[in-house]
Amino acid sequence: MPIYDNCLDDMLIDFYYQKDSRTTLRIYDNIEDNEKELANVNADANDIYSAIMEVECKKNRHYKSYFKNFADIAGESSILEDSFYCVYEFYTICEIEDKSIIAKDGVSVRDWIYLDELIEFSIKLNENKKKIEAAISELVVSSGVAMALLYSNYSQ
Numbered sequence: 001m002p003i004y005d006n007c008l009d010d011m012l013i014d015f016y017y018q019k020d021s022r023t024t025l026r027i028y029d030n031i032e033d034n035e036k037e038l039a040n041v042n043a044d045a046n047d048i049y050s051a052i053m054e055v056e057c058k059k060n061r062h063y064k065s066y067f068k069n070f071a072d073i074a075g076e077s078s079i080l081e082d083s084f085y086c087v088y089e090f091y092t093i094c095e096i097e098d099k100s101i102i103a104k105d106g107v108s109v110r111d112w113i114y115l116d117e118l119i120e121f122s123i124k125l126n127e128n129k130k131k132i133e134a135a136i137s138e139l140v141v142s143s144g145v146a147m148a149l150l151y152s153n154y155s156q
Contacts, residue, residue: 008054009090009099011047012113015121016101023124027135034139038132045125048118055115057086070110074103083115 015022022044028034058067064085071080089112090099100109 006091008050012051013099016113023121025128025131027132031136031139034132034136041125041129048122051088052118055086055088059085074105074108076104079114079116086115087112088118
């Protein structure tokens with residue numbers, strides 16, 4: 001399980017730093033590129049879902065005060081409260097590993113992602129997935145209609 005967590009941690013850190021580009025909707029004018037984009041979105045959505053399933057609530061007294069103090073300093077109190085003190089913490093094998101995210105204040109460093117952030121990513125990815133699937137369907141229908149028209153013109 002730690003190996004899986006390590007891979008998931010690496011993916012989440014990469015995703016977090018590329019969140020704007022990876023949650024941007026891209027629709028192409030051909031089916032092949034849209035299917036590739038859909039596969040990428042599905043992979044990201046599955047990883048985010050896996051992270052959501054691994055979220056832990058930090059509501060006991062020790063953890064709650066630590067997270068509250070950090071959130072107050074970093075300007076992330078609203079995200080912490082919206083997440084109900086639930087976070088996905090990165091798994092570190094040793095002190096050498098640098099699995100961290102820069103907080104909203106641009107100075108503080110944290111080794112977790114808030115549940116609210118994960119849910120926001122999941123919503124954006126699922127919206128993109130639906131729009132790409134609709135674009136693929138539209139292209140398939142358009143292609144079918146074009147082929148039918150070509151066939152009817154050719155057979156006359």
